[in-house]
Structure formats: C-alpha cells, structure tokens
Amino acid sequence: MRITLINPPYRCIPNEPRHATPPLGLAYLAASLRKAGHEVDILDAVVSGYTTEWLDSDGQRFYGLPVSAVAEAVASRRPELVGLSLPFAIVENVVGALAIAIKDHLGDVPIVVGGAQASAAPERISRMAGIDYVIAGDGERALVSLAAQISARHQPQPQPGLWWHDEQGVHGLPPQWHADLDMLPQPALDLIDVEAYYALDCMHGEVAAGLRSLPIATSRGCPSGCVFCSIHPLWGKRYRSHSAQYVLAMIDDLVSRHGVNHLLIEDDNFSFDRDRAKAILEGLVSRHSSLTWSTPNGISIATLDEELIALIKKSGCIRLTLPVESGDQETLSTIIGKPLQLSKVLEIARSCRRHGLPTSAFFVIGLPGETREAIERSLHFASRLEVDSLNVMFATPLPGTPLLAICEKQGLLDPGFSVHGLTTQNCQIRTSEFDAALLHRLARRALAIHALRNPRGVCRRVAAKARISPAATLAFMWRRMLGPA
Numbered sequence: 001m002r003i004t005l006i007n008p009p010y011r012c013i014p015n016e017p018r019h020a021t022p023p024l025g026l027a028y029l030a031a032s033l034r035k036a037g038h039e040v041d042i043l044d045a046v047v048s049g050y051t052t053e054w055l056d057s058d059g060q061r062f063y064g065l066p067v068s069a070v071a072e073a074v075a076s077r078r079p080e081l082v083g084l085s086l087p088f089a090i091v092e093n094v095v096g097a098l099a100i101a102i103k104d105h106l107g108d109v110p111i112v113v114g115g116a117q118a119s120a121a122p123e124r125i126s127r128m129a130g131i132d133y134v135i136a137g138d139g140e141r142a143l144v145s146l147a148a149q150i151s152a153r154h155q156p157q158p159q160p161g162l163w164w165h166d167e168q169g170v171h172g173l174p175p176q177w178h179a180d181l182d183m184l185p186q187p188a189l190d191l192i193d194v195e196a197y198y199a200l201d202c203m204h205g206e207v208a209a210g211l212r213s214l215p216i217a218t219s220r221g222c223p224s225g226c227v228f229c230s231i232h233p234l235w236g237k238r239y240r241s242h243s244a245q246y247v248l249a250m251i252d253d254l255v256s257r258h259g260v261n262h263l264l265i266e267d268d269n270f271s272f273d274r275d276r277a278k279a280i281l282e283g284l285v286s287r288h289s290s291l292t293w294s295t296p297n298g299i300s301i302a303t304l305d306e307e308l309i310a311l312i313k314k315s316g317c318i319r320l321t322l323p324v325e326s327g328d329q330e331t332l333s334t335i336i337g338k339p340l341q342l343s344k345v346l347e348i349a350r351s352c353r354r355h356g357l358p359t360s361a362f363f364v365i366g367l368p369g370e371t372r373e374a375i376e377r378s379l380h381f382a383s384r385l386e387v388d389s390l391n392v393m394f395a396t397p398l399p400g401t402p403l404l405a406i407c408e409k410q411g412l413l414d415p416g417f418s419v420h421g422l423t424t425q426n427c428q429i430r431t432s433e434f435d436a437a438l439l440h441r442l443a444r445r446a447l448a449i450h451a452l453r454n455p456r457g458v459c460r461r462v463a464a465k466a467r468i469s470p471a472a473t474l475a476f477m478w479r480r481m482l483g484p485a
Ligand code: B12
Pocket: 009, 010, 011, 012, 013, 016, 019, 020, 021, 022, 023, 024, 025, 026, 028, 029, 082, 083, 084, 085, 086, 087, 088, 089, 090, 091, 112, 113, 114, 115, 116, 117, 120, 135, 137, 138, 139, 140, 143, 204, 205, 215, 217, 229, 230, 231, 234, 266, 267, 268, 297, 398, 399, 422, 423, 424, 425
C-alpha cells in the first residue's frame, strides 16, 4: 500500500528561533511500515516551506508549506493511507485543517493522526472532522497493524492505542508500549533529504553553527512524575531504551550514510540507566572521536556525577542542558515533584565548568502554589548559577498533565486560555500570587543579572552563533532581556 506521512507546519513563536529538525518519529514509523512491505514517503511541511510564513483562519502565524500546498503535494502522490503527525497542542488546528484539505483533494483516503498531542487527547482528536483514526503512544506496531487491516479492506478492529469514532460514539483502548525497543528497525532517514536540514542549519538547541546535526532518541519514557510533564501519555512511565549496541550501530550508520558530525540526543532521560549511558559514551570515544553531541531536551541532573561528566566531555559533548526547573527546593520537591536536590545542581554545574563543558539551564516559573517569594528565590538561584546560558520558561498546562488538572480544578486558567497558546513563552496560569506581567518582569531581570555575571557565556553564545553575526545575537539577547511583556 502507498502511505504518505506528514510533519505539519510549525507555529511562529515570538522570541523563539524557528527550527527545522528531521521528523524522527516519522522516520521510525516509515521503517516499520516499509519492513511490513508498504511503499512509504515522508513530507515535512516545515523544511519544504521554511521561509514561508502565513496566517491560519484564527490569525495564528505559521511557517512551512501552507495547508493547500501540503494537500496538493499529497494528492500528487496518490497515497492509499495518510499519516499526520500532531506533535504539539499549538498545531492542533492546522492538523485539523490539513485533514479536511487532504480529504477535499483525495476523496475518502483514510487519515490517521499520532504524536505527543494526539496521545494526550486521543478522544477529542478522534472526533475532529476529516480524521478517521488516532494512534496514542508508540506508533510503530499500531500503525503497521492498522495499515494491514486497511490494505486487506477489513474494518479495523479494536487494538491497544487505536481510537476512532462512529455513530455509536468514540472507541479506543489505552496504548500497550513496546517493551523491547531494539525490535524496531533503524529509523528510515534515507527517506528524508537530510542535506536540506543541514543547509538550513536551525536544528534544536544552542550549538555551534555549520554542524551537520541529526536527532536521535535512544530511550522512551521517564519514571519521574513532574507536575508539568506531558510525555507520559505518549511514552508511559516505564523507562524503555535501545541497547548500547543498537544505538552505536545507528550512529555508525548516521556517520557513514549521512555524514553527520553532531548528534542531538533528544531523550527525556538519557542517563537513567547509567551502565547503558556509559557504554554508549565509551563507544563514541572508541569509534567516533571527531563526532560531537548535545542534549537540547535536557539530561537528568540527578543521574550525573564527576565520573560521568568526565566521560561526557571526553566523548564529544559540546553543550549539556540542565533542566533544573526551580531554584527553590520547596517548589522543586513539593510542587513540581522532581527528585532533585539543589546541592546536586550546584555540584554538577561546577563539575561541568571544571571539565570545560558548556552548559545551559532551564527554569520554570508560574506554578500553582508558588508564592512570589518562592519565584524570587528560584530566580535568585538561577541568575547566580554557573552556567553559560539561562532559559526561564513559564509553566505550561499541557493536555494530559497533572498541572492542567490542578489548574482546571482550582480555576487558575487565564480567562482567554486556549490549547493554541500552549507555549513555554506564554503565561496562561493566574493565581493571587502572580500574573503574566509580573512573571515576565521577574524573568527578564534574572536573565539580565545572569548575562551580566556571565560575560564568558555571552561570548560563547555569540561565537556559536557567529554565522548570524555577533550584533544579531546581542540584539536577540537584548530583546529577550528588555523586550515588552
Ligand atoms: C525534538 C523536539 C522538538 C523539536 C522538533 C520535533 C520534531 N521534529 O518532531 C522542536 C525544537 C522544533 C520542538 C519544538 C516545540 N516543542 Co518539542 N519536543 C521535542 C522532543 C524533545 C523530542 C521529539 C522526538 O523526536 N521524539 C522521538 C520520536 C521517536 O518520537 P515522536 O516524534 O513523538 O514519534 C513517535 C510517536 O509520537 C508516534 N507518532 C508521531 N507522529 C505520528 C504520526 C502518525 C500518523 C502516527 C500513527 C504516530 C505518530 O510514533 C512515533 C514513533 O513511536 C519531544 C519530547 C519527547 N520526548 O518526545 C518534545 C515535545 C514533542 N515538544 C513539546 C512542545 C510543547 C514543544 C513547543 C510547543 C515548545 C515551546 N517552544 O513552547 C515547540 C513547538 C514548535 C513550534 N514552533 O510549533 C511537547 C509537546 C506536548 C504537547 N502535547 O503539546 C513535547 C512532548 C515535550 C514535553 N515534554 O512537553 N520540539
């Protein structure tokens, strides 16, 4: 059967650079579908229309191929099944519009949607016009099974992770996560023009310009339960990982076939299994001494120590992102629920500095239960932390998170709350302790203090972004620190 998989256009987010990163999830799906005998192609609307900006019918700004252009491109391929990725809440509307436009062009082609946001709200999304099926959780096994049934012209049968609606209402079963990730074929990156991404040079995270970077995800899931974390509907709570052998074979392939020289490790908890992480890093040292890597999605600080940091540096890491989340221990332990001590954060930041390893840190403010004093304590810690760059984000009540449930129960969502405004730059939570204007002001102050205390970090960022000129980099940082709320 001919199957087209689509990565939708992305939203333009104020004060955030645009990204174009190969859709790794679709490459995994394509590999499994191909192994099952299907003919698959991938259309990434982001990279194909990267310089095009447009507004949707609600006035939201997007970049990438517009809806009609995606529908025409899909129609020309005449697929018998279309898979649409729905990775973020903020692209839900555009994915709905794509489903309708594709149906307009191709008649009754079945359309299936999956991804992080689809997994968080499968029931609601399966009711959307134009969408026939939703797959929640790992997509590989469920999609191969759905494709087999559609190809055999059978009425799809209930199976874990599959949702659909009919006259009787919505039907669906919870996902059954893949226990053994090594049974998955290596992601089919050969279906993606990776050179187009290298040329755009705007992958995830702050790394040096001009690298040939590709993303990898060596594990799925995280056993912690942070209040704002939205990955559990997608990956479950059990930690599952590829073996070190699988990961190293994948890296060998990325180097020899795609000329990659930098890896973006996108795991949620890369080092949870310390022995596995060490085996991967030792493999990098012995097999790929000139390859560099970074962790733009963060790495669990609690799992790190001096020995591991030395190996991280030796194996080519050029930036470690530390998701501290709060510089107030009470907020960290009782509101966020993250098993991390601030003394450990200080130890790891210093250790990275000793090893000459550049670092970024993420902090989140604006949580229910956080007092103004706790936010100020958190940002005081953040602005004095010895890291090269600091990112202060606003608590985002994403679908499927305990945070959203708390906000709904306590009536803390902004009156104008919308899933389409769910970005980390946007405050949609209000309590008697803070509002958006206060959070923006406090965040800007912390960023300014941190930048003044870290001229070395500022210089490193300027150097890393030299391709867009030091002046442009400084202008960007200046806007972040002083720009309007
Ligand atoms: C890398 C990444 C990005 C990259 C690009 C991702 C990409 N190309 O897909 C960039 C930097 C652009 C990005 C940006 C954002 N991101 Co992000 N990102 C990630 C991250 C860390 C990894 C994604 C990944 O590669 N996973 C590995 C692959 C194998 O998994 P996958 O893509 O999910 O695919 C699997 C399944 O989802 C499913 N699937 C996926 N598509 C389809 C399609 C079909 C048809 C089917 C059947 C199945 C299916 O099958 C795949 C294989 O099992 C995830 C967290 C995570 N751990 O997944 C967050 C995540 C997806 N991002 C998130 C968010 C919130 C954002 C932002 C909104 C953040 C912000 N700035 O405010 C922006 C939005 C971008 C925009 N401008 O529109 C949230 C989404 C939550 C939600 N419900 O909205 C996540 C889950 C992080 C989190 N913990 O909250 N992100």
